[in-house]
Amino acid sequence: MMYRSSLKRTSEKIHTFSKFGDAGHGGITRYSLSDEAKQARQYYVERMTKIGATIETDDFANMYATLPGSDSNAKRIVMASHADSVKNGGNYDGILGVIGAMEVLETVAAEKIPHKHPLTAMIWTNEEGSLYPPAMMSSGVVCNAYLPKEIAKNFKEENMLASKSVLDKVSTFGEALEKSGLKGAKENRLSPDKYKAMFELHIEQGPILENAGLDVGVVTCVLGMFNTRIKFYGQAAHAGTFPMEFRQDALFAAAQVLCYLHAEIDKLGHPELVYTTGEMVVHPCVHTVIPDYVDFSIDVRHEDPEVLKKVYQIVRSLEGKEWAKCRCEVVDQWNRDTVYFDKKLVGYVKEAAEELHTKHQYINSGAGHDAQFAAYVLPTTMIFVSSEKGLSHCEPEHTSDEVCNEGISVLLNAVLKCDKE
Amino acid sequence: MMYRSSLKRTSEKIHTFSKFGDAGHGGITRYSLSDEAKQARQYYVERMTKIGATIETDDFANMYATLPGSDSNAKRIVMASHADSVKNGGNYDGILGVIGAMEVLETVAAEKIPHKHPLTAMIWTNEEGSLYPPAMMSSGVVCNAYLPKEIAKNFKEENMLASKSVLDKVSTFGEALEKSGLKGAKENRLSPDKYKAMFELHIEQGPILENAGLDVGVVTCVLGMFNTRIKFYGQAAHAGTFPMEFRQDALFAAAQVLCYLHAEIDKLGHPELVYTTGEMVVHPCVHTVIPDYVDFSIDVRHEDPEVLKKVYQIVRSLEGKEWAKCRCEVVDQWNRDTVYFDKKLVGYVKEAAEELHTKHQYINSGAGHDAQFAAYVLPTTMIFVSSEKGLSHCEPEHTSDEVCNEGISVLLNAVLKCDKE
Numbered sequence: 001m002m003y004r005s006s007l008k009r010t011s012e013k014i015h016t017f018s019k020f021g022d023a024g025h026g027g028i029t030r031y032s033l034s035d036e037a038k039q040a041r042q043y044y045v046e047r048m049t050k051i052g053a054t055i056e057t058d059d060f061a062n063m064y065a066t067l068p069g070s071d072s073n074a075k076r077i078v079m080a081s082h083a084d085s086v087k088n089g090g091n092y093d094g095i096l097g098v099i100g101a102m103e104v105l106e107t108v109a110a111e112k113i114p115h116k117h118p119l120t121a122m123i124w125t126n127e128e129g130s131l132y133p134p135a136m137m138s139s140g141v142v143c144n145a146y147l148p149k150e151i152a153k154n155f156k157e158e159n160m161l162a163s164k165s166v167l168d169k170v171s172t173f174g175e176a177l178e179k180s181g182l183k184g185a186k187e188n189r190l191s192p193d194k195y196k197a198m199f200e201l202h203i204e205q206g207p208i209l210e211n212a213g214l215d216v217g218v219v220t221c222v223l224g225m226f227n228t229r230i231k232f233y234g235q236a237a238h239a240g241t242f243p244m245e246f247r248q249d250a251l252f253a254a255a256q257v258l259c260y261l262h263a264e265i266d267k268l269g270h271p272e273l274v275y276t277t278g279e280m281v282v283h284p285c286v287h288t289v290i291p292d293y294v295d296f297s298i299d300v301r302h303e304d305p306e307v308l309k310k311v312y313q314i315v316r317s318l319e320g321k322e323w324a325k326c327r328c329e330v331v332d333q334w335n336r337d338t339v340y341f342d343k344k345l346v347g348y349v350k351e352a353a354e355e356l357h358t359k360h361q362y363i364n365s366g367a368g369h370d371a372q373f374a375a376y377v378l379p380t381t382m383i384f385v386s387s388e389k390g391l392s393h394c395e396p397e398h399t400s401d402e403v404c405n406e407g408i409s410v411l412l413n414a415v416l417k418c419d420k421e
Numbered sequence: 422m423m424y425r426s427s428l429k430r431t432s433e434k435i436h437t438f439s440k441f442g443d444a445g446h447g448g449i450t451r452y453s454l455s456d457e458a459k460q461a462r463q464y465y466v467e468r469m470t471k472i473g474a475t476i477e478t479d480d481f482a483n484m485y486a487t488l489p490g491s492d493s494n495a496k497r498i499v500m501a502s503h504a505d506s507v508k509n510g511g512n513y514d515g516i517l518g519v520i521g522a523m524e525v526l527e528t529v530a531a532e533k534i535p536h537k538h539p540l541t542a543m544i545w546t547n548e549e550g551s552l553y554p555p556a557m558m559s560s561g562v563v564c565n566a567y568l569p570k571e572i573a574k575n576f577k578e579e580n581m582l583a584s585k586s587v588l589d590k591v592s593t594f595g596e597a598l599e600k601s602g603l604k605g606a607k608e609n610r611l612s613p614d615k616y617k618a619m620f621e622l623h624i625e626q627g628p629i630l631e632n633a634g635l636d637v638g639v640v641t642c643v644l645g646m647f648n649t650r651i652k653f654y655g656q657a658a659h660a661g662t663f664p665m666e667f668r669q670d671a672l673f674a675a676a677q678v679l680c681y682l683h684a685e686i687d688k689l690g691h692p693e694l695v696y697t698t699g700e701m702v703v704h705p706c707v708h709t710v711i712p713d714y715v716d717f718s719i720d721v722r723h724e725d726p727e728v729l730k731k732v733y734q735i736v737r738s739l740e741g742k743e744w745a746k747c748r749c750e751v752v753d754q755w756n757r758d759t760v761y762f763d764k765k766l767v768g769y770v771k772e773a774a775e776e777l778h779t780k781h782q783y784i785n786s787g788a789g790h791d792a793q794f795a796a797y798v799l800p801t802t803m804i805f806v807s808s809e810k811g812l813s814h815c816e817p818e819h820t821s822d823e824v825c826n827e828g829i830s831v832l833l834n835a836v837l838k839c840d841k842e
Contacts, residue, residue, distance in 0.1 A: 206662030223661060227708065239697035239720045240644060240787030241627030242811055244687075251698055255679040262673060266665075276660035277672055279708040280701065287648065287700040287718035289814070297708035299660045366661030390663055393710070 002355050003113060003416065005103045005408040011401040013099045016043060017083075018091040027395025028091060032084035032126035033061065033176045040083045040095070041123065041182070047102060048121060051109035057184030060138040061125040061177060064188065067105050069117040069419070075196035077415055078120040079104055082127030082370065089128075090397025092203045092404070096385070098123050100201035100408040107412055115419045117196060124370045125182075132163040132173035139370035142189045146376040151336060190377065197345055197418050198380040200371040201411045203399055207390030208363060215403045216410050217363030217384030218350045219341060222372040224308055225301040226335035228315050230257060234326040236284065236292035247290055251282055253323035254294040261298065264314045270307050274366055275300040301366050303338050339372040342379035345418060349383055352413035358406050383411055423776050424534060424837065426524045426829040432822040434520045437464060438504075439512040448816025449512060453505035453547035454482065454597045461504045461516070462544065462603070468523055469542060472530035478605030481559040482546040482598060485609065488526050490538045490840070496617035498839055499541040500525055500832060503548030503791065510549075511818025513624045513825070517806070519544050521622035521829040528833055536840045538617060545791045546603075553584040553594035560791035563610045567797040572757060611798065618766055618839050619801040621792040622832045624820055628811030629784060636824045637831050638784030638805030639771045640762060643793040644695075645729055646722040647756035649736050651678060655747040657705065657713035668711055672703055674744035675715040682719065685735045691728050695787055696721040722787050724759050760793040763800035766839060770804055773834035779827050804832055 020040040021030030030036045041063060045055055048065035056064045066076060081097020101121030108119060129135035140147070140155025147155070161174030177183050190198070204210075209217050234250030258277060265275055276299045283293040300311050319330040353360040363384055365372075374380045385407035388398045441461040442451030451457045462484060466476055469486035477485045487497060502518020522542030529540060550556035561568070561576025568576070582595030598604050611619070625631075630638050655671030679698060686696055697720045704714040721732050740751040774781040784805055786793075795801045806828035809819040 204662065205659045206664065207667055208664065211667075225661070236815065237811055238626045238788055238813055239699055240646070240695060240722050240789070241625065241813070242695065242787075243627065243629065243692070244695060245692070246628055246632075246811065249697075251701060252679065252683060255676040258673065258676040259680050271664070271666070274661060274663065274665060276670075276709070276711055278660055278710045278712060279706050280672060280703045282701045285700050287720055288697070289699045290697055291699060299708055301661050366663075367659055368661070390658055390667065392659055392662070394657065 003107060003111065003409070003412055005107045005405055005412050007401060007405045009106055010099065010103050010405040010408060013102060014091060014401060014404060017095050017099065021085065023088055023395065025395055027088050027397070028085050029087050029089065030083070030085045031131040032128070033180045033182065037084055038180065044098065044102065044123065048105065051106055053105060056188040057182055058188040059183055059186040060141055061180060061182035061184070062138055062142065062190070063123045064120050065105065066118050066120040067108060069115045069119065071116045074117040076118040076120045076194060077197050077418055078122050078190065078195050079199045079201070079411060079415065080122035080124055080370065081200050081202060082124045084126055084128050084130065086128050086130045086393050088395055089393055090395055092397055092399050093205065093392050094127055096203055096404055097201040100411050103408045104412045104415060113416065115416065117419050119415065126173070127370055131165055131167065132176065133166065136368060136370055136373060139373040143373040143377045147373060190374065192378045195378050197342070198371065198374045198378055199345070199411055199415060200369055200382045201407055202369060202382060202384055203392060203397070204363065204384040204387045205367050205390070205392035206387065209361070209384065209386035210388060210390065212361060214359040214361055215386055215406045216353050216358045216360040218346060218353060218360055219365050219382035219384055220346055220362050221303055221341060222339040222365045222368060223301040223303055224305055224336055224338035225299065226308060226312055227297065227299045227333040229295055229297055229331040229333055230315070230318060231295040231329040231331065232293065232323065232326045233329070234290065234292045237290045239288040239290060242290060248325040249290050250294040250326050251291040253326035253328070254280070254296060256323050257318060257328065258296065261314065265311055268307070268310055270302060273302045273307060273311065275311065303364055305337065339375050341375060341381040345379050345381035348414040348417040349381060349410060351417060352410045356409055356413060358410055383407055383414070424528060424532065424830070424833055426528045426826055426833050428822060428826045430527055431520065431524050431826040431829060434523060435512060435822060435825065438516050438520065442506065444509055444816065446816055448509050448818070449506050450508050450510065451504070451506040452552040453549070454601045454603065458505055459601065465519065465523065465544060469526065472527055474526060477609040478603060479609040480604055480607040481562055482601060482603035482605070483559055483563065483611070484544045485541050486526065487539050487541045488529060490536050490540065492537045495538040497539040497541045497615060498618050498836055499543050499611065499616050500620045500622070500836065501543035501545055501791065502621050502623060503545045505547055505549050505551065507549050507551045507814050509816055510814055511816055513818055513820050514626065514813050515548055517624055517825055518622040521832050524829045525833045525836060534837065536837065538840050540836065547594070548791055552586055552588065553597065554587065557789060557791055557794060560794040564794040564798045568794060611795065613799045616799050619792065619795045619799055620766070620832055620836060621790060621803045622828055623790060623803060623805055624813060624818070625784070625805040625808045626788050626811070626813035627808065630782070630805065630807035631809060631811065633782060635780040635782055636807055636827045637774050637779045637781040639767060639774060639781055640786050640803035640805055641767055641783050642724055642762060643760040643786045643789060644722040644724055645726055645757055645759035646720065647729060647733055648718060648720045648754040650716055650718055650752045650754055651736070651739060652716040652750040652752065653714065653744065653747045654750070655711065655713045658711045660709040660711060663711060669746040670711050671715040671747045672712040674747035674749070675701070675717060677744050678739060678749065679717065682735065686732055689728070689731055691723060694723045694728060694732065696732065724785055726758065760796050762796060762802040766800050766802035766835070769835040769838040770802060770831060772838060773831045777830055777834060779831055804828055804835070
């Protein structure tokens with residue numbers, strides 16, 4: 001038997017959460033542990049308490065609202081996402097997964113849907129890392145013991161507590177946590193002993209579903225990636241007095257290499273590959289001075305490690321070479337392997353979408369999510385809903401209430417399938 | 422008869438001035454009107470007074486040390502440059518022209534060289550505009566009535582006095598001038614009624630003379646130029662979730678256009694043309710976000726207005742076009758025509774260099790100097806000495822004492838030729 005979540009309740013929650021941190025022009029700024037974030041959590045607690053859920057908080061202020069199941073010995077099935085945003089972000093990234101989890105519990109309660117396992121609607125703290133970097137901070141801490149060492153070392157608990165505010169450069173995440181009144185017990189953390197599976201509903205943040213005329217994505221993995229910095233060493237000189245033939249112009253070198261990389265990487269012929277140069281530093285950045293130093297980032301993502309390897313070889317081949325008489329240096333920053341979601345859970349999501357006649361397809365996640373860390377701890381998967389124009393991390397970020405609710409219905413039925421195991 | 426300036430006195434002055442603002446690693450930071458600048462002027466006053474020169478100061482703190490000539494009705498011949506530096510600049514840019522002027526007066530006094538016209542060694546205030554922009558501030562004010570309107574409007578006296586410190590963003594040039602104790606009478610300003618001709622000795626700031634194995638450049642003009650800003654409007658999106666085919670990457674557009682401009686401009690085949698992109702702005706400049714806005718400067722210089730026009734047409738042709746699906750906008754910033762120096766004075770410099778057997782060639786100035794504004798007021802010219810590796814506006818800026826003195830000897834004899842008119 002298939003169930004449907006309530007469009008009315010879903011709309012009500014989307015509308016209400018959009019007021020906590022309302023930036024005045026359609027979007028929100030809701031940093032983790034801020035007053036706005038506390039208002040959002042208060043609303044969550046009120047609604048969850050109303051349907052009889054028990055509220056727990058762990059030592060990183062992650063919150064868990066749990067509705068008991070018929071088997072008091074069964075592990076919990078958790079649906080989780082985050083309630084914080086980037087600066088001038090939208091009303092869907094993160095919070096939609098919390099709304100979806102809440103709506104599943106409310107539907108189960110309202111329609112008295114029988115279920116064996118306790119069902120938990122969870123909020124992860126500080127997924128964006130907007131005020132206190134890094135992103136995915138508390139899932140990185142909670143899942144730390146299960147993560148590959150190379151990743152785990154970036155999320156050491158003591159370093160996270162010491163993370164400084166990007167605004168005042170002084171106050172720390174740890175201090176904000178103490179002051180928040182939201183700090184709970186460490187034993188409440190998500191763990192494989194107590195939790196059976198995790199689902200995360202999220203907006204796609206890309207245009208693939210919309211372009212295909214679909215509402216829901218059955219997510220199979222989070223893409224592997226690497227991030228590298230490419231540096232150019234030139235010679236500063238006066239723009240008016242230094243002949244072209246003797247110049248070592250680091251910016252011209254960088255522009256040539258950026259075009260070269262696009263040409264070489266595109267030749268590989270992998271349409272699903274994405275690569276991005278988002279950051280560039282130009283020194284001294286004065287219009288009358290030939291730049292003596294430039295560096296730029298390159299972020300490359302693909303599911304297949306062999307494809308990533310080919311791109312990496314193109315990037316590495318620049319090392320030590322000269323472009324426009326400037327020496328080029330390639331510095332690795334970080335990388336991660338593709339994280340595959342649990343096949344059985346992916347199957348439940350696929351079946352639920354089919355049975356609901358939801359327009360859907362398989363998709364991968366190019367962005368990082370708390371679910372990718374949880375996937376190392378317990379069976380985990382994700383569900384995407386389409387993003388209008390593919391926009392996210394900005395105020396125009398939008399998905400209709402109907403499409404959001406469609407995704408929530410898929411989540412509800414996938415969870416109930418998992419419950420039947 | 423040919424005269425030679427004193428290497429000993431020249432070295433002494435180079436060495437002593439290098440202590441006023443010594444930044445501790447070979448160069449100086451000596452902002453106009455600073456304590457260090459006042460020390461330098463004090464030393465100038467001491468040496469000039471010692472040889473019997475009269476000191477005058479005008480209302481922009483430009484200083485004039487004048488040695489009388491045999492004809493009390495004759496106009497003065499002035500040798501002028503500036504004593505201020507950029508941040509962490511070198512020991513030659515500007516100050517060498519002051520040292521040269523002082524040395525000419527000292528040689529004339531020491532060797533009792535007969536001369537008809539009064540000879541003036543002058544210091545221009547705030548040529549670099551390092552602390553209070555713009556560059557060439559006080560020559561822009563003093564010569565204002567004679568400058569082309571398009572240039573004159575950038576140097577209105579009231580705006581210059583209101584120019585704010587780039588450090589504290591509050592204090593103004595006018596306040597610094599009042600506090601300095603260096604403000605004199607407006608009637609002391611350089612004017613064609615009182616001055617017959619101006620010479621400015623300066624380092625080349627480029628590698629042309631050194632590469633040709635020469636010591637001195639006979640400067641014929643300051644190059645015409647234009648400065649334009651090229652802007653690209655893209656669409657920000659997530660680096661991991663947005664397929665390549667739908668992207669509007671403003672940085673990739675900018676890199677392509679920079680390479681395109683180099684290719685197209687180089688095709689014109691003018692080896693003396695110089696063009697520079699020194700400044701680039703990338704927004705939002707985050708490694709996980711596709712840039713939605715990029716702009717860069719392009720500064721183009723050449724003697725021939727027809728060549729500048731051809732380059733300008735290439736740049737303007739970008740307007741409204743799309744690159745990497747990003748709209749391109751071209752915004753003119755400013756331009757100036759080539760300023761030719763006085764043919765008779767250029768001839769004196771050339772003759773002096775030949776008669777002294779100084780290794781020399783004709784050269785143009787790609788950089789701007791106070792002399793280019795003075796050239797609108799009275800017959801003016803410049804003399805360059807070679808710059809090691811073409812470096813300037815940095816601490817390693819260097820020219821040997823011998824080459825400096827060679828340039829000063831050329832200055833001395835050119836001035837004496839002018840005196841005989």
